[in-house]
Amino acid sequence: MTTTRFAPSPTGYIHVGNLRTALMNYLIARKAGGTFILRIDDTDPERSKEEYVDAIKRDLEWLGLHWDKVERQSERLDRYADAADKLREMGRFYEAFETPTELDLKRKKQLNMGKPPVYDRAALNLSDAEKDALRAERGNGVWRFKLDHERIEWTDGILGDISIDAASVSDPVLIRGDGQVLYTIASVVDDTEMGVTDVVRGSDHVTNTATQIQIIEALGGQCPRFAHHSLLTGPQGEALSKRLGTLALRDLREQGVQPMALLSLMARLGSSDPVELRSDMAELIEGFDVNRFGAAPTKFDVQDLFPLTAKHLQSLPLTDVADAVEDAGVPADLAEPFWAMARENITTLADLKGWWELCRDGAEPLIADEDREFIAEAVALLPDGPFDGETWGTWTKAVKEATGRKGKGLFMPLRKALTGMERGPEMAALLPLLQVIRARG
Template sequence: MTTTTRFAPSPTGHIHVGNLRTALMNWLIARKAGGSFILRLDDTDQERSKQEYADGIMRDLEWLGLTWDRVERQSDRLDRYAAAADGLREKGRLYEVFETPTELDLKRKKQLNMGKPPVYDRAGLNLSDDDRARLRAEGREGYWRFKLDLERIEWPDGIIGDVSIDAASVSDPVLIRADGQVLYTFASSVDDVDMGVTDIVRGADHVTNTATQIQIIKALGGTPPRFAHHSLLTGPQGEELSKRLGTLSLKDLRENGVAPEALLSLMARLGSSQPVELKMTLGELADGFDLSQFGTSPTKFDAEDLWPLTRERNQHLPFDAVRARIAGMGVPDDLAERFWRVASHNITKLDDLADWWVIFSEGAEPVIDPEDAEFVAQALTLLPPPPYTDTSWAEWTAAVKDATGRKGKGLFMPLRKALTGQAHGPEMSDLMPLLQVVRAKART
């Protein structure tokens, strides 16, 4: 059987790092096995689902290289869900209920006070046709629950290990709302059967959903896929991450300059026993991916960890990968490759290149310590105007040393700061040929 996985986001907002972890794991399983990866948009919530978010999800996945074999939309499958619901009704596995949220809350509190698990009492199963007609006459709208078989639901989880849940401890799940909207638990089960999904990785908060969906899938005549539940992400101090996810959307990370390879390399190893290492291709990540290496404890995510990986990735890029960007900054063709070689080791984000070209093309705002002012002024009188060569720095500093007697750091550092405005950066012998001008202020 072909390995088939899916990523099933709801297009009700931008996807974030938590969503990415799920998408990436499913993608890696499919690609490692030479299987199929489905992008399924769970858009049955027609009020909140928007095309702009669907487009954004696709744009984010394409940015990361997480290509899909086909796209499915739940909104195109409403007739299929209706037919599947009719089939469950015929089997006696779907029944209508009428309790209000307030009534359900009172029932739960009563059960808890009696020391019982707060599960639905199945009162809807005892309603006669006359009862249902009377409730509708009162203005109540019926909704539909799935009747669980009260037995243990067990599966070998790919991360957690063997899982066993007593169905008697779980409420019969609501599958269809009073307004007719098909809920995730049902639509997802129908889709997984129809689309031949063989493997599903998702967050540990879905374990109970998995238990009920295993029974729903079997009731639909399908074979449950292999399930694995990854740990949930927390902030760097172990704090709840959900409150910060709005600032951790893939869209924001991309716009802030995070490299896709950095994000993928971190998320593919975070929470596993394998070290986080930069991988420049998804193939490398897939080769080393192993669900059994992941643990069950909450996993700390710190967005700051993305920057060293982004820096490393950018330093690995060949000149051809940035040629167009550098040309767009106005760097002359004869200096472009040297500019990349010099600047690439002194940036984190590619956007930082622009700052370096300003230094080279317009001249830096000089930094001159008061005690070095006279020395720098004298040294600059010995500096000829551009253009400079690979030997210009050595020739100039030798002349300054002879004229002033300064040497070592006391010689080189003030001159570097006067020309570049920075105490650190590229080797000055490499940098000098890129200097187009030297600020007049530095020469006075």
Template sequence: MTVTRFAPSPTGYLHVGNLRSALFNWLIARKAGGTFILRLDDTDPERSKEEYVDGIREDLEWLGLTWDREERQSARLDRYADAADQLREMGRFYEAWETPTELDLKRKKLLNMGRPPVYDRAALALSDDEKAALRRNRGTGVWRFKLDQERIEWTDGILGDVSIDAASVSDPVLIRQDGQVLYTLASVVDDTDMGVTDVVRGADHVTNTATQVQMIRALGGHVPDFAHHSLLTGPTGEALSKRLGTLALRDLRARGIEPMAILSLMARIGSADPVELRGSHDELIEGFDISRFGSAPTKFDVEDLVPITASVVHGLDALDVDEALSRAGVPDRLRKPYWSVVRGNTATRAEAGAWWPVFSGHATPEIAEEDREFVVKAFEMLGDPPYADDAWSDWTNAVKAETGRKGRGLFMPLRLAVTGQARGPEMADVMPLLQKKPSFD
């Protein structure tokens, strides 16, 4: 059975960058009829917050990305300790005491020599007495996984055949000096124990994947099928990382962006297929193919979500925006006809009632001084509501015959006087719903 997972750290709110991994893994699981796990990487007790855990759940639920089970890594610390003991017994886990400053000096020296800045494994050459002295002077060290220095290869679902020389990679630190288990170890143990079959994540994790492949094999697990999606950039190719704080899903939700707009865009950008608004999650699932995605950085512009959201809103029924209509004061009996007239000119659900002041007679008219005499004359020729379906054509034809105005010079001043807006719904549709005759001083 296909098993995927999304493993966010509850150290902040979800943003469009990590949503991509969540969506791809969810789509793979749902398309295969498998299991999607929400796995909270909360092993950092200082930075992990319950408000972010709640926020992650809330964002995923808002998007409709339901999960089949939830796991918390903080509840599995004993299991990680067992795995660490297993690696020690195999001679694949060793303690090291270099300070950050010492490591930085080593890296700079190697770079100056034109060599890759790989950890030199100096800790492996320490005698027992030297280790004991370091423990007395510096306390517990970090624990590193000893890589077999050979090529690590896998066929990536997006990148194709990948081959990385483990000799060009530093032995990864899996347990910090303060005892905190790092994601690399926790993820490997979890993927193995939970039977994860497919992992999709960002291209910045390729090197991590190489080390994890060796760790999974060392622990006797099954290596999942990996796929590394391209990283998002800004609309001009700039790094998106500096802007992620303004691209939190909760901020997009507050702005009125629709869930299906976000999902439709994220399920296609970076692929060979055009972005198309999908009407349901089932349509997203049916049209998803991980092999259609490329490795080149993918440009993302949050403003692209605006017209897609408008398209979603234009297809909604009055019941879908009932809360906004109620808040605006639209009477029950008029909500359905009102919404059918204005929805094509409404950008978000929250704006569904924005046109009601026009229909209720509380719009602020806009009248150019040169048109005032014409508008006064025209309104003298307009009776009181209710107006018939052909009221607009009858009125404008009568005004045209009386004043000689035609075309834009006839229609635009009257539209502005009635609605206060130069653009909007067809006036022929507006007139029958007017509750009061427009007035102005």
């Protein structure tokens, strides 16, 4: 059975970059009728916070990305300890004691000699007495996995055939000196024991995947299928890393972005398929194929979300937005005609309030000097109420016959006088909602 996972670290709010990973894994699982795991990677006790765990769940629920089960790495530390013991017994795990400064000096020396800046495995030559002395002086060392220096190869679901020389990669640190278990081994143990069959993540993990493949094989596990999606850039190709904090999903939600607009964009962005607004999750699932995504950096412009949001809102019946219409202050008896009028003229639901304020309070008329007599004559011809969808047509026909005006010269001055704006909703739909005019009628 297909099993995927989304494994955020609860050290902050998830953003559009995280969402891309979550959505791809979710869609793969759902399309195959498989399992989608939400795995909280909280092995860092200092940075992991419960408020972020709650926020992650809230964001996923808002988007409709419902998980089948939740796992937490902080509850599985014994499993990682067992895996570490197994690697030690195999001679694939060794303790190293270099300080960050010493490692930096080694890297600089290697670069000056034209060599790749990889760890030189000096710790493998330490005697037990030397290790004891270093522990006494510096405390516990880090634990590194000893890579087999051979080519690591796999066929990536997005990048194609990948081949990495393990000799060009440092033996990865899996456990820090303070005992904290790092992602590289925790993820391997979890993916293996949870039966994860497909792993989709960012292309910045490619080298990490190579080392993890060797760790999986050393522990006797089955390698999942890997796919590494491109990283997002800004609209001009600039790095998004410094801006991701302002692109948190909770911020987009507060800006009025609709879930289906966000999902429709992220499910196609960077693929060979055009971005199209989808009506529901079933359409997204049916149309998704991870193999259609490319390796090139993918441009993301937050402004693209707002036309999609507007288009999505236009498709919704009143029942789907009733709370927002009520929150805008619209009386229940006017909710239906108000939504029919406003839906084509909003970008987000927050815009409803402004349209209702116009209907309720009116607007400062915009009347050019040359139109004052015309407007006065037109107002005198306004029929008695109640007003309905036919009133605008009946009124403007009478004004046309009385004044001889037609086209833009007829309609624009009337719109500006009633709404204070040169453009907006169809006046036939808006006129019956203008409370000052309704009261007169």
